[in-house]
Amino acid sequence: MPAASAPEQSLVPRPGELSTDPQRSCVLSAATRIGASPGAEHVAAWLRTRLGAATGFPFPPPSDDDGPDTASILLRLDHESGVAPEGYQLVSGPDGVTVTASDAAGVFYGAQTLLQLLPYDVHRSAPSHSTTWELPSTRITDQPRFGWRGCMLDVARHFMPKHEVLRFIDLLAMHKLNVLHLHLTDDQGWRVEIKRYPKLTEVGAWRRESQVGPTRPPAFDGRPHGGYYTQEDIREIxxxxxxxxxxxxxxxxxxxxxxxxxxAYPYLGEGDPVEVGCEWGIIDRVLNVSDTTLEFYRAVFDEVMELFPSTYICVGGDECPKRQWRASATAQQRIREEGLADEDELQSWFIRQFAEYFAEHGRRLLGWDEILEGGLPEGATVASWRGTQGGIAAARAGHDVVMCPTGTNYLDYRQSDSPEEPVSVGPVLTLADVYTAEPIPPELASAGGERVRGAQVNVWTEHMDTPRSVDYMTFPRLSAFSEVVWSAGERAYAEFLPRLERHLARLDAAGVEYRPLAGPHPWQQRPALG
Known part of the structure; x- marks a missing residue:
């Protein structure tokens, strides 16, 4: 475990303004109270649970009987405070801690920083009874750089049990990220219950076996895999x-x-019936473009929109081979009927049907940058993954962009060129590469940068078959990314690294099986899959 150090010197992501007085401190005890102004009560309830688990203290609301020596934590929601959206001010001293924000999100992020100012054991789930819960006198003013601070988690390739998804959400929240892009369907699995079409999970959620490693010809494990989330699971998540x-x-x-x-429903496809995919990569099978298929997916999205209140619904739109459409009488007829030039425009037409459908329901379409091909639907937002060019083109055309290029944001890529890395996928993407990446391309620095809503890292799980392997590939690179999207101003990796080394103690306390900075532990290696 990393050596203990002053918590205020290990805040991740780095706050905007920070000053401390190490000669004065605040000590939490069984007498400490947590109070909240109207609108911040739910944050107080969350903080009471988090602090109570690690300390064993009750943290009740303030009482008229409190004495003058009772330290308090006050969460203030003040819409007239002038604090930026999602930002906060935190002031701590011998009398207690006050967090002030103009919205509930800012109160929450201030509470997250409060946890980081306490000893690392605050991230444990039960008290050790050997810690003094002391934090320095501190004054912090902080706010996020971007409104979209995200992580895409692929649960389609390898299913992640619900309780692990909830744990993952807690880790995103610890790092002040605010979007979980949940990749629920793919060739290899369908993970969300759709009541109108039960075979999507009865059949589509299970595959015969899985490819192991990236080798060619592919090797398989011979073990069935699957799982899905019920609609009640989704509501809980x-x-x-x-x-x-x-x-x-x-x-x-x-x-x-x-x-x-x-x-699950062969009439959706072109050609003969198929099984759920077992091999990774781009597969030729695509949906047909019949009215029946469009109506099927409108019904699917009706249930999806009922489950997810998010403004954005992602339709993918990436890596769609056109071979089947070129040979399909139905697809060619659709091209003629709609006056389309080719199969690229056919894909754009297909995507546009759902962009318009979402708009009718007050939602917006998100898609990978291939949705630019053949014309971008009005109001669509582009996730730029094939480098930055798609994002640049979309921003210049007046569309919002989420940056997630493979070269800096793909956390399935190996973390060094050492043969000890568990699976050698893609080019090397080091911790430093993630930290030094800039979400706004230089081509948009003078104009169009305002269209970059933010960025996300993508955790594709073809080669992550357990939550332990997801931990290894995600952390601490996600910790570095959190600072990229939260912290304004210049970043220096040499300044960040000592803070991260101390931050790893928090991940240890939380039970995260991250990749050590010096390289994988022996049990984290899988050389046979390189």
Missing amino acids: VSYAAARHITVVPEIDVPGHSQAAIA
């Missing part, structure tokens, strides 16, 4: 995230990456 000021953005892939749906 969404509610749990909302209490931590995280929006869950669902992704239902169309028209490519849809083999699991086609396996």
Whole structure:
């Protein structure tokens, strides 16, 4: 475990303004109270639970009987405070701690910083009874740089049990991220219950086996895999995230990456029936473009929109091969009927049907940057993953952009060129690479940068078959990313690294099996899959 150090010197992400007085401090005890102004009560309830688990203290609301020596934590929601949206001011001293914000999200992020000012054991789930809960006298003014601070979690390739998703949400919240992009469907699995079409989970949620490693020809494990979230599970996940000021953005892939749906309902596809995909990569199977398929997915999205209140619904739109459409009489007829130039415009037409449908329901379409091909639907937001060019083109055309290029934001990529890394996928993406990345490309620095709503890292799980492996690939690179999207001003990796080394003690206390900075532990290696 990293050596203990002053918590105020290990805040991640770095706050905007920070000053401390190490000669004065605040000590929490069984007598400490947590109070909240109207509108901040739910944050107080969350903080009471989090602090109570680690300290064993009750943290009741303030009482008229409190003596003058009773330290207090006050969460103030003041819409006239002048604090920026999602920002906060935190002041601590011998009398207690006050967090002030203009919205509830800011109160929550101030409470997260309060936890980081306390000893690292505050991130444990039960008291050790050996810690003095002391924090320095501190004054912090802080606010986020971007409004979209996200992480895409792929639960389609390898299913993650619900309780692990909830734990992952807590880790995002610890790092002040506010979007969980949940990748729910793909060729290899359908993970959300749709009551109108039960075979999507009865058939589509299960595959015969899984490819192991990236080798060619592919090798398989011979072990069935699957799972899905009931609608009640989804409501729980969404509610749990909302209490931590995280929006869950669902992704239902169309028209490519849809083999699991086609396996469940063969009439959606082009050609013969297929099984749920077992191999990774781009698969030729795509949805057909019939009215029946459009109506099927409108019904799917009706249930998705009822489950997810997010403004954004992601339809994927990436890596859609056109071979089947070129050979399809139905697709060619649609091209003629709609006056389209080619299969690229056919894909754009297909995506536009749902952009318009979402707009009718007060929602917005999000898609990977391939939705630019053939024309971008009005109001669509682009997730720029094939480098930054898609994001640049979308921003210049007046569309909002979320930056997530493979070269800096793909956390399935190996973390060094050492043969000890568990699976050698993609180019090397180091901790420093993630930290030094800039979400706004230089081409948009003078104009168009305002269209970059933020950025996200993507956790694709083809080669992460357990939550332990997700921990290893995600952390501490996600810790570095959190500072990229939260903290304004210049960043210096040499300044960040000592803070991160101390921050790792928090991850240890929280039970995160991150990749050590010096390289993987022996049990984290899987050399046979390189």
